[in-house]
Structure formats: C-alpha cells, structure tokens
Amino acid sequence: MNDNYIHSDSRLIYVNENIPGPAEDTEEYLELINNFNSQLVCKCECRGHCVDAGCLCINSSRGRNYTFSIDHNLRTYKLNCNNNNINQKPVFECNDVCLCISHCGNRLVQKGPCDGLSVKSCELEEKGFGLFTKYLIAKGSFVCEYAGELITKSQAFQRHRLNVANKKINYIFCLNEHSNDEITQTFVDPSSFGNIGRYINHSCDPNCYIVPVRINSPIPKLAIFSLCDILPDQEITIDYGSNNCSYSQQEINDVDCKRKKCLCNTNKCKGMLPYESF
Numbered sequence: 001m002n003d004n005y006i007h008s009d010s011r012l013i014y015v016n017e018n019i020p021g022p023a024e025d026t027e028e029y030l031e032l033i034n035n036f037n038s039q040l041v042c043k044c045e046c047r048g049h050c051v052d053a054g055c056l057c058i059n060s061s062r063g064r065n066y067t068f069s070i071d072h073n074l075r076t077y078k079l080n081c082n083n084n085n086i087n088q089k090p091v092f093e094c095n096d097v098c099l100c101i102s103h104c105g106n107r108l109v110q111k112g113p114c115d116g117l118s119v120k121s122c123e124l125e126e127k128g129f130g131l132f133t134k135y136l137i138a139k140g141s142f143v144c145e146y147a148g149e150l151i152t153k154s155q156a157f158q159r160h161r162l163n164v165a166n167k168k169i170n171y172i173f174c175l176n177e178h179s180n181d182e183i184t185q186t187f188v189d190p191s192s193f194g195n196i197g198r199y200i201n202h203s204c205d206p207n208c209y210i211v212p213v214r215i216n217s218p219i220p221k222l223a224i225f226s227l228c229d230i231l232p233d234q235e236i237t238i239d240y241g242s243n244n245c246s247y248s249q250q251e252i253n254d255v256d257c258k259r260k261k262c263l264c265n266t267n268k269c270k271g272m273l274p275y276e277s278f
C-alpha cells in the first residue's frame with residue numbers, strides 16, 4: 001500500500017491498515033482474531049484485468065465495483081453507484097490469492113489514500129483538527145481508509161467509558177452492516193494507532209461516506225469515498241451515523257451516552273453527533 005502520511009504528534013503510531021487490538025481471553029476477541037487472520041474464499045483466476053462478471057470477485061460484488069474515468073483532467077477509478085449516488089452493494093476487491101494482475105481495475109482501496117490530504121485546525125476551535133484536501137477530489141473517488149485498532153464491542157464500550165471519564169476525544173467508530181435481519185458490527189479505534197482518516201470530522205451534510213470494502217479478510221475496511229466533487233482546501237467530512245440507532249437503550253445508558261453538540265455548521269445540522277460515534 002502506498003501511504004506516505006505521518007502523524008505530527010509523536011504519541012501516535014501511524015498504521016496504514018487496521019491492526020488487532022490488545023489480546024483478551026474472551027470468545028468475542030477470539031472470533032475477531034479468527035476473522036482477522038482468515039483469508040476470504042473469493043479467488044479469481046482472471047488473466048490480466050478483471051472487468052466483468054467472469055471475475056469471481058466482481059461476481060461476489062454483484063457487478064463491477066469501479067469504473068475508470070477522466071474527470072476534470074484527473075484520471076480516476078470511481079465507485080459505481082446507484083441513483084442516490086451511493087453504493088449499496090457488497091464490495092470485494094481482488095486479493096493476494098487472486099491470479100489477476102496487481103493493477104487490475106478491481107484493486108483500489110488496497111493501493112492507499114489519495115494525494116494531497118492535510119490535517120489542520122478547524123475554524124471552530126472546539127471541533128479540534130480536521131482533514132482537508134489540497135487538490136480537487138472528483139465525485140466517486142476513494143479518499144482514504146478509517147483505519148486503527150480493530151476491537152470488540154465490549155472493548156469499545158469500555159474504552160468509551162474511559163474516554164468520557166477522562167474527558168478525551170472519542171475516535172471509536174462503529175460500522176453497522178445490515179443483511180437478512182442481522183447486523184454485523186465492526187469497531188475501529190484510531191485513538192493511538194491510526195491512519196490519516198482519524199482526523200475526519202462529522203457533518204450532517206457530508207461530502208464523503210463510508211463503504212465497507214473487503215479485500216483479504218472477511219472483516220471490512222472502512223473505505224471513505226467522495227459523494228460530490230470536493231474543491232481544494234475543503235474539509236473532508238462523513239456522517240458518523242444514521243437515524244437508525246442500532247444500540248439498545250440499555251447499551252446507550254451503559255456508555256453514559258451524553259451526545260455531543262454538533263458543530264458542522266450546515267443547514268441540515270441535526271444539533272447532536274450521532275449515537276454510533278458514541
């Protein structure tokens with residue numbers, strides 16, 4: 001992966017990709033580690049580029065994931081979307097055991113973040129740092145991953161409680177994936193080990209969104225794609241959650257969920273940060 005970003009804060013350790021959180025003797029943790037270490041069964045045998053449903057990875061994704069285009073003189077692979085501008089199908093990229101070429105058109109997130117991202121203080125001091133772009137990012141482009149420690153739900157709740165008690169910023173993100181009445185949750189904490197994505201703030205009218213992308217492991221990467229063209233010097237933002245809170249009232253009480261005031265300053269602001277960001 002090509003990722004040349006670093007943290008300016010020496011207390012943080014830069015990781016390009018998710019790493020497992022500290023070991024625990026619990027079934028929940030063993031399941032997480034087993035998943036982290038297992039290789040997806042999806043393996044294509046394409047010669048050259050993977051472009052159509054003849055590729056097992058594209059087939060598992062229910063159609064081609066990315067389309068090459070030249071937009072604003074930028075050569076980019078863009079995520080294929082439905083009419084709402086968002087991707088709602090699974091995304092399986094070609095992986096280490098596939099036989100296709102290393103630059104096949106179904107390998108994007110694994111190549112690393114886009115160029116020109118920078119971390120700056122936000123105009124509203126209370127929002128802390130934010131992630132900005134120096135160059136135009138065309139709609140549908142991959143920006144970066146939200147990578148950090150992969151932790152269990154119990155570890156997430158425990159860490160959140162400590163963050164609240166110590167008045168620390170919360171970085172834990174919970175990705176919910178809904179399928180057949182089941183919810184799969186992935187908890188990523190880039191507080192101490194994380195990539196450039198850890199600086200992305202929430203907006204109720206965001207210019208990016210998170211797409212679960214699977215490459216080698218069944219655990220998805222939290223891949224951030226642009227929803228519209230993003231101009232130079234604009235802040236990269238995502239919506240931290242949805243209206244459908246997937247925590248029970250008991251769980252919300254357990255994390256002492258005092259929701260934070262949202263400072264996104266957009267016309268669509270709902271006033272508070274979503275539950276999913278704790």
Ligand SMILES: C[S@@+](CC[C@H](N)C(=O)[O-])C[C@H]1O[C@@H](n2cnc3c(N)ncnc32)[C@H](O)[C@@H]1O
Binds near residue numbers: 273
């Ligand atoms: C992933 S971090 C984002 C980077 C963070 N601003 C920093 O300085 O490192 C998430 C935290 O940033 C703050 N934050 C993000 N979006 C915000 C918003 N719209 N309004 C207020 N605070 C926000 C909250 O403290 C939240 O827990």
